[in-house]
Amino acid sequence: MTANGSEYDEQTRFGKGKTMCYTLILTAIMSVMGQTQSVNSEMHVAEGRQLTFSERNHELDNNDNFSSDDRYLCYDTRETFGPGIDHGTTIEVLDLATGKEIVIYEPDAVLMGETPAPGVGAVSFNPAAPEVAFIHGPPVSEVAERGAYGKPNRNGARVILGGDVVEGKDRLRMLRNGAYSFSWIDKRDIATDRDTLPGAHRGGTHRHEYSRNGKRIGFTYDDFLLTEYDRTVGYMEAHPAAPAPASHYFAVLVPVVPRGTSRPGEIERAYGDSWVDAAGTMRAFIGVVRQNDGETYQESLFVADIPSDVDITTADSGNAKRFPTPPAGIRIRRLTHHWAGGIVRGSPDGTRIAYYGKDADGITQIFIIAASGSDKSDEPAERPMQATFLPEGAESGLRWHPAGGHLLCVSDGGLVLTCIETGEHFGRSRFITPHGDGGERYAPVISNDGKLVAYNLATPTFNKEGARVYNYDGGDFSQIFVVNLEL
Numbered sequence: 375m376t377a378n379g380s381e382y383d384e385q386t387r388f389g390k391g392k393t394m395c396y397t398l399i400l401t402a403i404m405s406v407m408g409q410t411q412s413v414n415s416e417m418h419v420a421e422g423r424q425l426t427f428s429e430r431n432h433e434l435d436n437n438d439n440f441s442s443d444d445r446y447l448c449y450d451t452r453e454t455f456g457p458g459i460d461h462g463t464t465i466e467v468l469d470l471a472t473g474k475e476i477v478i479y480e481p482d483a484v485l486m487g488e489t490p491a492p493g494v495g496a497v498s499f500n501p502a503a504p505e506v507a508f509i510h511g512p513p514v515s516e517v518a519e520r521g522a523y524g525k526p527n528r529n530g531a532r533v534i535l536g537g538d539v540v541e542g543k544d545r546l547r548m549l550r551n552g553a554y555s556f557s558w559i560d561k562r563d564i565a566t567d568r569d570t571l572p573g574a575h576r577g578g579t580h581r582h583e584y585s586r587n588g589k590r591i592g593f594t595y596d597d598f599l600l601t602e603y604d605r606t607v608g609y610m611e612a613h614p615a616a617p618a619p620a621s622h623y624f625a626v627l628v629p630v631v632p633r634g635t636s637r638p639g640e641i642e643r644a645y646g647d648s649w650v651d652a653a654g655t656m657r658a659f660i661g662v663v664r665q666n667d668g669e670t671y672q673e674s675l676f677v678a679d680i681p682s683d684v685d686i687t688t689a690d691s692g693n694a695k696r697f698p699t700p701p702a703g704i705r706i707r708r709l710t711h712h713w714a715g716g717i718v719r720g721s722p723d724g725t726r727i728a729y730y731g732k733d734a735d736g737i738t739q740i741f742i743i744a745a746s747g748s749d750k751s752d753e754p755a756e757r758p759m760q761a762t763f764l765p766e767g768a769e770s771g772l773r774w775h776p777a778g779g780h781l782l783c784v785s786d787g788g789l790v791l792t793c794i795e796t797g798e799h800f801g802r803s804r805f806i807t808p809h810g811d812g813g814e815r816y817a818p819v820i821s822n823d824g825k826l827v828a829y830n831l832a833t834p835t836f837n838k839e840g841a842r843v844y845n846y847d848g849g850d851f852s853q854i855f856v857v858n859l860e861l
Contacts, residue, residue: 413764413790414804421808422857424833425468428475429843430454431852432468434817434830436717436771437498438583444821445470446535447828447854448478448506450495456486456846459495460523465508465533467548468854477547478506479533479554483514485522493523494531496581501822502588504535507559509580526577526598530559530591530610532621559591560610561620563691564598570691573616573623575698576600579608583647585654590680592657594645595626599694602632604643607659607678611686625689626698627657627678628706636664641676641706646717650745651724655680658718658727658745661708675714675729677745679705710749710758716770720745722778730768733760738767740781742794762792763801771816776824780861786810789818789829789857806857820859828856 425447426432432449439447446469452462465479485491493511500506510531511523521527534557537550548554559582563574570576577598582591591610597603606629610622628644636642640663647659661676684703692698709727715738716730724745731741740762743749747756762768766786773782779795788809793799806827807815818829832850837843845851 414802419788419805419807421813421831422827422829422855424853424855425470425473425828426475426854427835429835429837429851431845432466432475432830432854433495433852434819434828434854435496435581436773436817436819437496437581438501439497439499439819439828440821440826441467441499441504441535442501442822444823444826446499447819448497448499449854450497450508452495453847453852454845456490458493459509460490460493460511461486461846462493462495464545465494465497465506467506467535474539474546476539477542477545478535479508479531479556480547481510481513485514485517489517489522491517491522493528498581498583500584500588501586502584505532506535507532507582507584507591509582510558524578525580525596525605526601527562528578528580529562530579530582530593530622532557532559557621558619559622560624561617563617566599566694569693570599570698571617572687572691573613573620573625573689574691575608575624576692579624583649585649586652587654590649590654591622592627592647592649592654594647597697599692600632600697603630603697604633604662606630606644607647607657609654609657609680609686613686615687623686624691625686625701627680627700627704628659628661628676629699630697638664638666638668639708640664642671644676646715648717648719650677650720650727653682653724655682656720656724656745658709658720658729660714660716660718660729663708672711673713673715674708675710675718675727675743677707677709677727679707707748709743709747712749714741716772719772719774721774722776728761728772728774728781730772731758731760733763737764738769739764740768740772740783740792742781761794761801762790762803764790764803766810769816771818771829773818773820775820775859775861776822777861782818782820782827784816784818787812787814789815789827791859791861806859815855824861825859826856827859828854831855 446467497508512520534555561574579593608626613623641661643662650656689701690699718729743758764785769784771784786809789807792803833853835851
């Protein structure tokens with residue numbers, strides 16, 4: 375568990391013990407004084423406006439949390455009653471105009487403790503429709519058969535926004551015809567006496583992300599039947615052949631090999647994935663590959679090319695002895711051969727990818743590379759370029775500004791904005807929140823109009839009687855703040 379309550383540490387660990395420094399390409403990154411760009415820490419910045427105040431966590435998770443019209447922010451409430459998404463009990467939205475916190479989904483029943491279920495969280499908006507997708511573990515009614523929440527025991531779920539906002543228990547709830555607008559995105563099938571149902575998976579999907587046109591959903595995947603295979607990434611499409619009750623057809627994108635069995639260059643694990651282009655034809659990810667020495671491993675940046683006309687039904691769903699394979703026509707490209715990490719992010723125009731790498735001093739910084747590029751390319755424009763030069767390094771939370779000329783991340787506990795426009799200001803960073811003050815701001819997300827940044831910060835919280843209240847382990851609740859963004 376990470377300090378900010380995220381279920382996984384892939385955003386923050388950044389390959390400790392695996393550092394291999396880049397030979398930096400500094401052309402166009404130098405200032406007019408001939409030195410690398412510095413960080414403007416002198417400008418006074420204040421904490422953003424606090425938007426949530428209730429006695430629960432409000433986890434943004436660095437997902438696509440703004441609705442397409444920037445009216446709502448979606449979040450989950452993990453870490454309120456117990457550790458992790460395992461104990462997440464509601465999916466909610468914040469109405470930015472009214473400040474109302476609205477429950478858009480709550481399971482009928484919840485189990486806490488050593489065998490929690492179902493567990494809901496990691497919610498994201500569809501950029502092209504008023505709906506959200508999120509993790510949903512096994513319903514309590516299925517726990518006797520399926521077991522408790524776990525990485526290989528969960529599905530993707532969907533809620534379409536709309537309907538009446540009504541009082542329910544102690545919370546506002548959004549209901550349509552008196553019920554939540556809930557449906558399953560994918561189908562889980564762990565039968566061992568036959569092939570897995572076409573279009574179904576045999577484990578758990580996580581961090582569901584819509585392509586910007588809403589046509590495809592990317593995710594990470596953990597298998598239940600063949601546990602010698604590590605995490606990989608996949609995608610889904612709405613399809614008439616999707617196995618009921620799912621709306622989408624499942625396929626893996628990256629054909630990983632079992633742990634410890636790879637040959638040099640083969641991928642044993644894939645994670646940190648995100649869409650590069652709006653149409654969902656490129657999914658960038660971090661792959662763990664065996665090095666040429668046969669003994670060591672490297673985390674590197676890859677892209678899966680998914681042509682728009684790929685027939686997802688050509689994917690093999692596998693069986694108890696055969697791991698799923700991608701649809702015909704998928705191509706995997708390796709872009710870097712040095713360490714890369716974090717959740718990678720494609721630029722708004724789909725031409726570049728931002729990711730975490732190591733600078734010449736071994737400090738984690740953000741780099742950018744052409745989506746068609748390679749660190750072995752003969753063309754300088756196709757090779758990686760260091761974008762940040764932060765003394766404390768770049769932490770998790772990487773996002774692109776919608777206009778494409780700036781990157782946002784966390785450094786020294788604060789949010790920092792970095793210019794990546796060609797010219798003398800390339801690489802120049804400035805903090806937009808306080809930093810170095812002991813506060814840990816995390817999970818930033820930028821509104822679609824580029825005017826707001828929302829983020830999480832653990833903050834003293836008080837009940838109606840004025841008494842200070844705490845989450846399950848005695849910590850302050852995570853609240854949502856926003857700061858106005860001026861470029």
